[in-house]
């Protein structure tokens with residue numbers, strides 16, 4: 001994944017060296033590199049504890 005793509009809208013990110021923040025030109029997201037990684041983690045589908053995994057567990061336990 002490109003480092004300079006907004007995790008929320010896929011827009012272009014500008015890096016502001018003075019504040020070490022990324023700014024999205026499309027949606028106005030303003031975040032540090034660490035915060036961007038956090039957001040990407042949260043938006044990433046199919047990870048442990050996801051809704052799908054919980055549903056599968058519930059479905060399996062019914063049998």
Ligand SMILES: [Zn+2]
Nearest residue numbers: 006009024027
């Ligand atoms: Zn954006």
